[in-house]
Structure formats: structure tokens, C-alpha cells
Amino acid sequence: MVTALFLPGQELAAPGGSRSGGVVDRVLALTAEEVDAQLAELETLFSSRHRDLRVTWERHFELVRHRVPRGGLLSAPRRRLLGATFTQEVSIEGAALMNPSMVPHPDQTGLPPGALRFVMSVRAVGEGHRSSIELRTGVVDVDGAVRADLPPAVAVLPIELATGYARTAFEHALDELGGDRADSDFVLDALPLRFTRAELDGALGRLRAERLTRATTSRTVERFEAIAASSYTVRFPLDSALQERVLMPRAAAESRGMEDVRLVQLDAGDGSGPQFVGTYTGYDGHHVCVRLLRTEDLTTFSISPTSGPGAQDKGLAVFPRRIDGSYVALSRSDRESNAVCRSSDLLHWEAPVQVQVPRRPWEVVQLGNCGSPIETEAGWLVLTHGVGPMRRYSIGAMLLDLDDPTVVRGVLDRPLLTAYEAERSGYVPNVVYSCGAMRHARRLVLPYGCSDTRTRIATVDLDALLGELAGPGRARTGPAAVEKASRRT
Structure with a gap:
């Protein structure tokens, strides 16, 4: 088992509209005693199945913090319970x-x-x-x-760590995609054989600066972003x-x-x-x-x-x-x-x-x-x-x-x-x-x-x-x- 972010209404099997706002409201309406009791039960049931469970709950709370009404001061237990509510176990070898x-x-x-x-x-x-x-x-x-x-x-x-990129990998991927290579070559020429994300952003920025005189700026940027994301x-x-x-x-x-x-x-x-x-x-x-x-x-x-x-x-x-x-x-x-x-x-x-x-x-x-x-x-x-x-x-x-x-x-x-x-x-x-x-x-x-x-x-x-x-x-x-x-x- 591993833990993963859970967004009610946006499940993988049957995605739909988000229900997260209503879920947050219901957790905020619980009494402090109910929050403490629920957390104690969750820690008893799940702490032996996962490392650093509280850290996971805190991280998932931060991802949904924007749904909490502004000005609301939340106790640490309530933050953790909100995070737990937006956490699920995922079976990785059940089949x-x-x-x-x-x-x-x-x-x-x-x-x-x-x-x-x-x-x-x-x-x-x-x-x-x-x-x-x-x-x-x-x-x-x-x-x-x-x-x-x-x-x-x-x-x-x-x-995940910051990753480095190889220019040849981009060259090969762009060859397979085909099409006009003028704008792609403009970006590649600005990059060393091994480069960082910051260097890629700089090269793409120089391409965007010339977008009025180049025909495929948007498509080229999308291609470079997709290759980098892979x-x-x-x-x-x-x-x-x-x-x-x-x-x-x-x-x-x-x-x-x-x-x-x-x-x-x-x-x-x-x-x-x-x-x-x-x-x-x-x-x-x-x-x-x-x-x-x-x-x-x-x-x-x-x-x-x-x-x-x-x-x-x-x-x-x-x-x-x-x-x-x-x-x-x-x-x-x-x-x-x-x-x-x-x-x-x-x-x-x-x-x-x-x-x-x-x-x-x-x-x-x-x-x-x-x-x-x-x-x-x-x-x-x-x-x-x-x-x-x-x-x-x-x-x-x-x-x-x-x-x-x-x-x-x-x-x-x-x-x-x-x-x-x-x-x-x-x-x-x-x-x-x-x-x-x-x-x-x-x-x-x-x-x-x-x-x-x-x-x-x-x-x-x-x-x-x-x-x-x-x-x-x-x-x-x-x-x-x-x-x-x-x-x-």
C-alpha cells in the first residue's frame, strides 16, 4: 500500500465535478473532541502501514488549504484531519x-x-x-x-529531484515528431550538450521574444515542454x-x-x-x-x-x-x-x-x-x-x-x-x-x-x-x- 492524494468527485474510475469544498466545510464543523477521536483512530489503524503518516497528512492539507475560508485559524489536529480526509490508500500489488x-x-x-x-x-x-x-x-x-x-x-x-537533460535526447525526439525544425534548432543551438531546467527556460524565453517573426513558436515551446516532462x-x-x-x-x-x-x-x-x-x-x-x-x-x-x-x-x-x-x-x-x-x-x-x-x-x-x-x-x-x-x-x-x-x-x-x-x-x-x-x-x-x-x-x-x-x-x-x-x- 501507498498513500496518494484523494479528491472527492475526481476519482480516476468515475471522474466528475469536485466535491472538495463541501468536504472541507463538514470537517471544519466537527467539534475538537470529534477531531481528536477521529485522528486517534486513524493513527491506530494506519500508522503501522505507512511511514511518516503525519507528514503526508500535512502535505495533503497544504494542497487543499486554498479551500479553507480566509482568516480561519486551524489547530494542528484539524489540519491533519483535513489532510487525512484528502488522503487515500492505493493498492500497488493487489492484482x-x-x-x-x-x-x-x-x-x-x-x-x-x-x-x-x-x-x-x-x-x-x-x-x-x-x-x-x-x-x-x-x-x-x-x-x-x-x-x-x-x-x-x-x-x-x-x-523528485531537479533533473538534467541531454541535448541529443531532444534532437532525436524532435526528429521523430517531424515538421519545420527552424524554431527548434534555434532553441537547441542555445543549449549545451548537458543542460538544466533553468537553461532550457532561458532558451525558450529567447524564442518567445522573437515570436512575432517566427511561425511555430507556440508549437515549439509545447514540444520542448513535453519532451522535458518525460x-x-x-x-x-x-x-x-x-x-x-x-x-x-x-x-x-x-x-x-x-x-x-x-x-x-x-x-x-x-x-x-x-x-x-x-x-x-x-x-x-x-x-x-x-x-x-x-x-x-x-x-x-x-x-x-x-x-x-x-x-x-x-x-x-x-x-x-x-x-x-x-x-x-x-x-x-x-x-x-x-x-x-x-x-x-x-x-x-x-x-x-x-x-x-x-x-x-x-x-x-x-x-x-x-x-x-x-x-x-x-x-x-x-x-x-x-x-x-x-x-x-x-x-x-x-x-x-x-x-x-x-x-x-x-x-x-x-x-x-x-x-x-x-x-x-x-x-x-x-x-x-x-x-x-x-x-x-x-x-x-x-x-x-x-x-x-x-x-x-x-x-x-x-x-x-x-x-x-x-x-x-x-x-x-x-x-x-x-x-x-x-x-x-
């Missing part, structure tokens, strides 16, 4: 926890030999079918046994646990959901050290887009839009390191086949090169990836998903060349993982789906969502799987690794 990805935890201290601590992202689906990003942690021991840490008692939201930076409290942290939609492009983040630990190869990068699907209720998440410490997160022919539709998954100086990603821009594309900055993705098309019975509807490739001595191990008759999802695998990932070295003819009978029923039945696995020694640790309802973890014998993919027969009939896989809820 499902699904479609996970897994990476090594940045803190590996205090573990026995051979153990690996992990961070797992999950797509949490809550009230209104709005998706958010949550994090879970756990440990895989030397024998491959997986232990997930207990889920958190509370959820913590971040605060990027943001947030930071979680340092005293919050990793599992308590929740990323909820903020930008218009993701207002109805942040879906299926594909998290990977990326080595940029520039001496900056590893960082965590995730691509996810933003959904605004009508359209989807690929968005980029970056963090060095899983505390501060920067969110940006992406562009280019390789970043269309869903399912972009970044390779864990550069190849020949370029960032590389799996793409499914045509909505049905797997491809590989490149980028110089992680933001703009070039035209993809197709590497796999649907042809097997279990993938005749469409293909896609199940997260970022995993580097092995035999090649890039790519987990895929296929959709077949009755919209049944399966997880497969293919092997790409280490030096040229547009070259396919092997493909499984049969699925690596399909839904057990107990996994088939759910919000979306007959689905197994992952957004990214993790290598641990000679095992593959594969978290997956089943039927858009719950999350489980399988472990796979890596040598057996690579043997099927890279052995003499290469694309052979069903992986021996499947027989050695184990699953845990």
Missing part, C-alpha cells in the same frame, strides 16, 4: 506481482562462500490495473537453493530498505503503467564502473513506448524517453556491455520477431537487424525476448518467449555470437519452460514470462511470472542448456536442462 528480472545485488558482503545475493524487479499491478516497479532481494546458495527475503511491511515512494530523477530515503522502494508512474507517457522492466547490470566500458539500466514499457492508456531507467545505487533513479526505429513497441533489452564501441540491445519493433539494434547513447536506437522469426508451432503468433542477454563462453545466451495457439506463452532460448550478435549460433526447437497445470490459471491464463535471468556459476537462475498472477523462480543447468544450443546438433529437440530445472514459488 498481481509478475514478470520479474534479476541482477546481482551491489552488496555481496556477509555471505558464505559460493552464495550470491540478488535484486529482483517485479511488475506490481494494483488498483485500476496500474503497474509499478517494485524490488525484492534474496540469496542463491552454492548449491543453487534460492531464498527470497521476506516482503516489506511498508512501501516507500521517492521524492524525463525525471527521483531519490529514495537513504534509511529505506531496498524492498520498500516503489517506482510509480510520474510522466504522462507512463501515466497508466510502468510495465515489464528489463533490468541489467551494465559495464559501459568507460571506467565509470557498473550501473544498473532497465528498459520498460510506458503506457498512457492509449499508446506504449520504451523508456529507460538508470541508477548506480538503486537509490537515485533517472528516467528518460527513448527514440529511433529500434525502440518502437515493447521489449527492448540492453546487452550488459558494449560491443565494438556501441551499446547493443534486443528489439521487437515489428511486434513479432527478435532483432538486434545499436545505440551510441542508450537513448536513440538504430534500425534493428532481424535475427529470429516465428516458425515453430509454439511460437507461430509471435516471438520476443525474456530479458537482457547473458554472456557465456559459448556466446550470448538469450531467453525468448513464444506465443502459440490458444495464446499459450512458452520460454525458449537461443545463442548469439559473442562478437557479432546478429549471428545465431543455436536455437531450441522446443520450449525451455512451459506452464505447469497449477500455473495455467490466473488473470491472463497459460502464460510463463520473464524479463531477465541471472547467471550464478554454472546455473541459470530464472525468475518468471505465471499467468499474470504470481512470480516463481526456476534454476537451470547452464552446461546442459549450452550443450543443447552449441553442441553438434545445435537446434535440437528439447533441452536436457529442462529435466534438471527446479521451480520455487
